[in-house]
Amino acid sequence: MDLNFTDSENAFRRECRSWLEANVPRESLPSGDTKEGFALHLQWEHTLFEAGWAAVSWPKQYGGREATLFEWLIFEEEYYRVGAPSRVTQNGIFLLAPTLFEFGTDDQKERILRPMARGDVSWGQAWSEPNAGSDLASLKSTASRVEGGWRLNGQKTWSTRAVFCDMAYGLFRTDPEQARHRGLTYFLFPLHAEGVTVRGVDRLDGDEGFAEIFLEDVFVSDADIIGEVNQGWQVTMATTSSERGLSLRSPGRFMATAARLIDLYHRYRDRSDPVLRDEVIQAWMDAQVYRWFTFQTVTRMTQGESIGPDSSMNKVFWSEMDVRTHETALAIIGEALELDEGSDGAVDGGHWMKGFQFALAGPIYAGTNEIQRNIIAERVLGLPRK
Amino acid sequence: MHFAFTDDQKMFRDTVREVLQRECAPEVVRATWEGRPEGVRAVWGTLAETGVIGMTASEDAGGMAMSELDLVLPLEETGYAALPGPIVDTVAVGIPLLEAAGTDAQKERWLGPAVVGEARIVVSFEDQAVVPHAASADVLIAQRGGAAYCIPVAEVSVSPEQSVDRARELGRVAFEVGAQYRMREDVDAAALFALGRERAALATAAQLIGISRRMLDMAVQYAKDREQFGKPIGAQQAIKHRLANALIEQEFARPPVYRAAWSVATSARDAGIDVSLAKIYAGQAARFVAKEALQVHGAIGYTIECDLHMWMKRAWALAAAHGDAAYHRERVGRHIL
Numbered sequence: 049m050d051l052n053f054t055d056s057e058n059a060f061r062r063e064c065r066s067w068l069e070a071n072v073p074r075e076s077l078p079s080g081d082t083k084e085g086f087a088l089h090l091q092w093e094h095t096l097f098e099a100g101w102a103a104v105s106w107p108k109q110y111g112g113r114e115a116t117l118f119e120w121l122i123f124e125e126e127y128y129r130v131g132a133p134s135r136v137t138q139n140g141i142f143l144l145a146p147t148l149f150e151f152g153t154d155d156q157k158e159r160i161l162r163p164m165a166r167g168d169v170s171w172g173q174a175w176s177e178p179n180a181g182s183d184l185a186s187l188k189s190t191a192s193r194v195e196g197g198w199r200l201n202g203q204k205t206w207s208t209r210a211v212f213c214d215m216a217y218g219l220f221r222t223d224p225e226q227a228r229h230r231g232l233t234y235f236l237f238p239l240h241a242e243g244v245t246v247r248g249v250d251r252l253d254g255d256e257g258f259a260e261i262f263l264e265d266v267f268v269s270d271a272d273i274i275g276e277v278n279q280g281w282q283v284t285m286a287t288t289s290s291e292r293g294l295s296l297r298s299p300g301r302f303m304a305t306a307a308r309l310i311d312l313y314h315r316y317r318d319r320s321d322p323v324l325r326d327e328v329i330q331a332w333m334d335a336q337v338y339r340w341f342t343f344q345t346v347t348r349m350t351q352g353e354s355i356g357p358d359s360s361m362n363k364v365f366w367s368e369m370d371v372r373t374h375e376t377a378l379a380i381i382g383e384a385l386e387l388d389e390g391s392d393g394a395v396d397g398g399h400w401m402k403g404f405q406f407a408l409a410g411p412i413y414a415g416t417n418e419i420q421r422n423i424i425a426e427r428v429l430g431l432p433r434k
Numbered sequence: 435m436h437f438a439f440t441d442d443q444k445m446f447r448d449t450v451r452e453v454l455q456r457e458c459a460p461e462v463v464r465a466t467w468e469g470r471p472e473g474v475r476a477v478w479g480t481l482a483e484t485g486v487i488g489m490t491a492s493e494d495a496g497g498m499a500m501s502e503l504d505l506v507l508p509l510e511e512t513g514y515a516a517l518p519g520p521i522v523d524t525v526a527v528g529i530p531l532l533e534a535a536g537t538d539a540q541k542e543r544w545l546g547p548a549v550v551g552e553a554r555i556v557v558s559f560e561d562q563a564v565v566p567h568a569a570s571a572d573v574l575i576a577q578r579g580g581a582a583y584c585i586p587v588a589e590v591s592v593s594p595e596q597s598v599d600r601a602r603e604l605g606r607v608a609f610e611v612g613a614q615y616r617m618r619e620d621v622d623a624a625a626l627f628a629l630g631r632e633r634a635a636l637a638t639a640a641q642l643i644g645i646s647r648r649m650l651d652m653a654v655q656y657a658k659d660r661e662q663f664g665k666p667i668g669a670q671q672a673i674k675h676r677l678a679n680a681l682i683e684q685e686f687a688r689p690p691v692y693r694a695a696w697s698v699a700t701s702a703r704d705a706g707i708d709v710s711l712a713k714i715y716a717g718q719a720a721r722f723v724a725k726e727a728l729q730v731h732g733a734i735g736y737t738i739e740c741d742l743h744m745w746m747k748r749a750w751a752l753a754a755a756h757g758d759a760a761y762h763r764e765r766v767g768r769h770i771l
């Protein structure tokens with residue numbers, strides 16, 4: 049065990065820090081879940097890519113730096129520490145790319161990765177359907193064989209930022225004879241093609257961050273399948289741990305939130321009481337513990353262990369921590385918490401209330417926390433399924 | 435950055451686990467409750483043979499000169515077994531104190547016997563009058579008025595106090611604060627006892643992790659075995675989610691404990707803060723797991739017949755020992771706010 053960063057890890061941190069401090073936009077960008085904000089965020093993604101910071105852990109040939117997992121965590125810490133813009137490319141870079149690295153062909157990686165990381169082609173996730181949420185395997189959208197490819201039909205929903213995206217990925221039923229998990233295939237498909245209708249849906253915070261996707265005979269070629277036909281479930285599950293754990297929610301984000309909470313606490317100290325003080329301390333400690341938990345996990349990964357269902361514990365922890373932290377912030381702000389973005393009296397630009405609303409989604413997306421607890425009970429503790 | 439134990443450290447843990455599984459079954463803990471500590475004496479001997487008791491002693495003293503980092507996993511196992519006896523006092527705190535502050539005569543008399551398991555050390559920090567296992571120990575190391583003393587227990591007055599965890603055998607200690615017991619005066623006793631407190635809190639946190647794990651194991655096993663409504667209670671989602679929550683609490687308490695072990699072992703900056711996090715999370719997890727485990731057991735868990743109670747009571751006692759959550763949270767608060 050050595051809990052010091054190595055010299056080269058420290059050097060990497062300094063390099064990240066100095067570039068980010070020099071380049072991160074001074075003014076924070078409008079929400080990336082709005083049309084205008086999304087475009088501005090993509091410009092920022094482009095800047096990141098040009099300097100080689102868009103996807104630090106990727107191979108150099110796709111625009112990465114071949115950073116180790118620890119270096120990637122360091123990059124994230126620095127990224128959030130300086131308050132850099134949220135990553136609107138995350139569904140591509142952090143969720144689709146790991147799948148491509150594991151199951152994609154060379155041609156797919158060549159075609160997809162660079163434009164994704166440059167912010168030229170943005171990706172939405174299309175798993176959920178109106179009647180397939182937690183029970184994703186019951187999904188009904190289909191792909192039928194036609195000359196030279198497939199035709200997609202059906203409806204997807206809750207697709208984050210899809211109304212601003214160019215492409216999406218998701219599961220489609222390719223063998224209607226087979227039940228549930230079998231007979232599904234992982235497809236990439238265009239959002240601006242014939243037969244596709246994308247309708248934005250306003251989220252709780254008022255941004256048009258969700259979309260419904262209607263597909264009518266949308267053509268895709270064989271080259272748009274990831275992995276084998278009818279193996280889509282396995283492909284999807286192999287990388288769900290990315291979403292539950294590490295790559296979607298690295299500790300840097302929560303450490304930065306905790307640091308901002310402490311700053312808020314100091315500014316509103318006259319409003320505070322011992323209970324709030326304890327909650328602030330707890331929030332800081334939770335972020336620390338999440339960081340060390342992650343370092344432990346990443347060490348296991350670098351030793352070649354697979355994390356498997358353990359990632360469900362991660363997901364429950366970060367999502368519930370994030371809610372508590374924001375609740376504490378709102379309790380410190382008090383009455384002014386209702387003053388929304390754009391109001392003069394809004395504390396920190398209304399940022400905490402917006403963050404709180406988004407934090408509330410954490411226990412829902414990426415597999416609800418009830419589902420994670422089922423997974424922990426059944427697959428980690430070995431309790432009977434029925 | 436590398437956050438994992440070595441294969442050697444894990445192997446040593448496994449050895450200790452096997453010893454305790456063999457020699458410290460719940461009946462042995464129960465016997466201590468009933469005033470028959472002979473079984474524990476035997477385990478202590480085996481642990482000494484295995485090298486656990488002398489882990490922290492220098493090689494000159496016949497020990498293994500190991501650090502907190504080597505110690506946390508074996509200590510976790512002692513929590514898992516609910517081993518009665520002053521292992522934290524002797525191994526984590528006492529032997530290092532004796533080596534650092536003992537006079538030649540004191541070391542001559544106590545160090546060798548401690549390492550081979552023949553002398554058990556208990557420690558009384560300043561203002562700490564009640565000491566677990568004092569009556570059955572052989573030597574007391576105490577801080578009084580800032581100075582360090584080393585007193586044969588035979589010359590200490592020990593009046594019994596009743597712990598909710600009878601296996602802790604509490605005793606109120608009093609002794610004549612005399613020059614004949616003074617430890618070396620050319621050492622910084624305050625600093626050594628301050629470090630001793632960190633070590634005690636850390637070691638207790640490590641035991642708490644093991645205690646949680648045992649209670650959770652018991653509850654999971656019970657949930658698989660016990661049937662109601664024609665199926666195992668563990669098939670019910672309400673039970674599953676309780677146990678899943680217990681596991682999350684327990685697993686998130688590990689990294690702070692292991693990190694604190696590293697920090698103390700390497701004298702890292704702010705090691706005390708890391709110890710505070712360790713103690714808070716390990717204590718919180720153990721108290722939480724205790725509650726969930728009891729609920730999963732139903733009425734049988736609410737008896738003295740069921741072994742669970744011995745671990746619950748140990749959990750409650752240790753969660754508050756060597757700084758409870760409020761104490762440690764305050765220390766963290768002063769550091770960050």
Ligand SMILES: Cc1cc2nc3c(=O)[nH]c(=O)nc-3n(C[C@H](O)[C@H](O)[C@H](O)COP(=O)(O)OP(=O)(O)OC[C@H]3O[C@@H](n4cnc5c(N)ncnc54)[C@H](O)[C@@H]3O)c2cc1C
Binds near residue numbers: 173177181412
């Ligand atoms: C902010 C946000 C972003 C999202 N982004 C995307 C995206 O980009 N792409 C996409 O495809 N989807 C996305 N989703 C959708 C998300 O994946 C689903 O919301 C999630 O899978 C749950 O499905 P559902 O909403 O249909 O709820 P349901 O499955 O209907 O669940 C409703 C409630 O019932 C509980 N429940 C359901 N089944 C069980 C069970 N077996 N045991 C116990 N409790 C159960 C759930 O935990 C939940 O509390 C997003 C959601 C949010 C909130």
